[in-house]
């Protein structure tokens with residue numbers, strides 16, 4: 164598991180994640196190949212369900228009554244990474260942060276944020292992660308409203 168940046172209490176009090184405005188959202192979770200198998204899901208993007216009362220889609224694993232993830236202890240790599248993401252920029256993959264996250268808005272100019280971004284970039288450049296990304300390049304998306312932090316690697 165990746166060390167978390169946003170405190171759990173802050174996440175549980177927020178209504179932002181795991182819900183999406185469209186069925187095909189750039190923000191819906193991209194699974195690694197092995198996660199797709201272990202979660203028994205057939206696509207790279209998690210299936211979403213429509214919640215008619217709130218006119219929005221949500222991840223199949225999200226429990227709106229508790230504002231929690233049913234799979235939290237085994238949540239996908241992308242969910243562990245968030246509010247950080249892998250962004251594709253030509254042939255480069257860049258570590259970015261989502262500025263829609265209220266905790267990021269509050270902290271992104273502080274020392275703790277810089278230290279965490281450095282920790283994450285170092286971790287994601289290790290052989291183990293580079294091998295995972297090589298086999299799962301689809302997890303790098305093209306996200307709007309993000310801020311570039313560090314270039315991680317290039318692919319051809």
Ligand code: SF4
Pocket residue numbers: 180181192209222223224225226231232233234235238239242
């Ligand atoms: S797997 Fe869990 S953390 Fe990830 S989007 Fe679904 S509900 Fe949210």
